[in-house]
Amino acid sequence: MKRSDLHEPVGNDAQQRFAARVAFFESVLREWLECELITIASGSWSEGGICELLPRGRAQILPPAYEGCFAGLRELQLEGLEHHMHIDLGRVHTVVYSTAPSVCFGGRPSFEARFLTTGAGGAPTARWSVSLMLSQPYHKGAVNLDQLDWFLERARQHLERRPDLVRFEVSSELEKSAQSQLLRERIREALPAQFARLSVEATTTSAASAGSAAVNSFDPPALGLLREALGFEDAALVVNRNRTLVEFQTEKLRGVSKYVEDGHVSWQIGACHDHHCQLALGSVTRVLFSAEPVPCQRGRLNYTVWLLVDGPCGNPYRSAGYVSIVLNRPYDGDRPRVTLIEQVFERYRRHRQQSWVAADELFLSALERGPSGESLCRA
Numbered sequence: 001m002k003r004s005d006l007h008e009p010v011g012n013d014a015q016q017r018f019a020a021r022v023a024f025f026e027s028v029l030r031e032w033l034e035c036e037l038i039t040i041a042s043g044s045w046s047e048g049g050i051c052e053l054l055p056r057g058r059a060q061i062l063p064p065a066y067e068g069c070f071a072g073l074r075e076l077q078l079e080g081l082e083h084h085m086h087i088d089l090g091r092v093h094t095v096v097y098s099t100a101p102s103v104c105f106g107g108r109p110s111f112e113a114r115f116l117t118t119g120a121g122g123a124p125t126a127r128w129s130v131s132l133m134l135s136q137p138y139h140k141g142a143v144n145l146d147q148l149d150w151f152l153e154r155a156r157q158h159l160e161r162r163p164d165l166v167r168f169e170v171s172s173e174l175e176k177s178a179q180s181q182l183l184r185e186r187i188r189e190a191l192p193a194q195f196a197r198l199s200v201e202a203t204t205t206s207a208a209s210a211g212s213a214a215v216n217s218f219d220p221p222a223l224g225l226l227r228e229a230l231g232f233e234d235a236a237l238v239v240n241r242n243r244t245l246v247e248f249q250t251e252k253l254r255g256v257s258k259y260v261e262d263g264h265v266s267w268q269i270g271a272c273h274d275h276h277c278q279l280a281l282g283s284v285t286r287v288l289f290s291a292e293p294v295p296c297q298r299g300r301l302n303y304t305v306w307l308l309v310d311g312p313c314g315n316p317y318r319s320a321g322y323v324s325i326v327l328n329r330p331y332d333g334d335r336p337r338v339t340l341i342e343q344v345f346e347r348y349r350r351h352r353q354q355s356w357v358a359a360d361e362l363f364l365s366a367l368e369r370g371p372s373g374e375s376l377c378r379a
Contacts, residue, residue: 018071022089022090025089025115026074028113029061032132032154036057037134038055038132039052039135040054040055040131040133041130041131042129042130042246052278053083054273058078058080059077070088072091074087074089082247083249085130086244087115087130088129088243091129092117092118093118093165094166094167096114096116096167097169098112098170103266105137108179109183110134111133112133114128115130117243134147134148134150143179143182143183159192160192170187220267222307223281230253232343233339234337235250235327235328236248238324240315246277248269253269255270256269266280283310284322285309286356286358287306287351287358288357288360289359290362292304292362301366304324304325305326307321307324341371
């Protein structure tokens with residue numbers, strides 16, 4: 001593929017190539033969504049956290065809603081739930097079928113289809129916006145062969161359809177795995193020689209690999225405040241990364257759990273059997289209470305609790321904004337929903353003496369006027 005093909009389409013030929021590329025990536029996504037035993041993951045440990053959705057065969061992709069440079073944007077919704085994800089397939093340049101040791105499976109290989117994205121100027125990168133993974137690739141400690149065969153068959157079909165847009169990779173670390181011989185034999189049986197050859201050359205590692213950098217093992221100072229904010233009524237936990245936005249409805253998330261494995265610490269929000277995300281909460285250094293005029297509230301204020309880190313984390317609107325809890329509907333028509341807004345004010349009052357807690361000017365002004373102040377309607 002030429003690099004120029006990855007830019008915003010210009011002219012009829014480029015538009016046709018762009019549309020064909022997006023259509024292919026969408027078809028790959030749809031085929032995976034038909035399987036009930038998959039997980040949709042976004043983010044990587046190298047950037048501090050991973051969000052996971054479990055569609056269970058109930059996901060649907062909405063029709064295209066935009067044109068131009070956003071023509072590849074698709075919204076993925078889950079039946080009966082408000083959790084959803086926006087994926088810009090127009091910025092995807094390759095689907096990589098990958099298997100590599102994963103901490104999610106105790107160091108055993110994961111089986112993933114990673115959607116790699118373009119970077120500055122449309123240049124291909126090794127970063128992925130989303131990864132589709134088999135959720136239950138093992139049964140009683142052994143490889144689930146039905147699941148593995150499903151994975152390899154998807155890879156074979158997609159490689160044959162668009163070898164310019166798909167590749168197959170196996171981490172060099174797989175040699176250390178007890179499943180190495182079985183997997184290599186299965187791969188060679190399932191894939192044509194030109195594709196199987198690629199499987200022994202790749203050296204990439206999983207986003208949740210056992211080699212991920214360790215984070216602080218002590219409980220982060222903001223943990224208590226985070227748990228309180230997750231109890232907000234009619235609110236969402238938002239993870240915003242480069243070209244990816246994931247929203248979890250807080251009422252559906254049950255608890256914050258700490259996991260330690262081989263010195264590596266992760267924090268999971270939500271239950272294992274349901275939608276959840278895993279975050280490096282040990283990297284959070286401060287909390288900001290914010291009030292900002294936002295388009296989704298018709299230019300009126302919305303209220304956000306930001307968990308911030310030192311340095312950028314991929315959020316295009318707030319560089320250090322690692323994760324946030326935001327109210328969904330702070331207004332009923334033109335009237336502020338006083339009870340909802342007051343719950344954010346109360347958390348700030350409770351924690352504002354902490355050295356790591358701050359509030360921006362608009363939030364402090366709204367706090368002084370109260371949740372029913374006229375300023376809320378005029379912001």
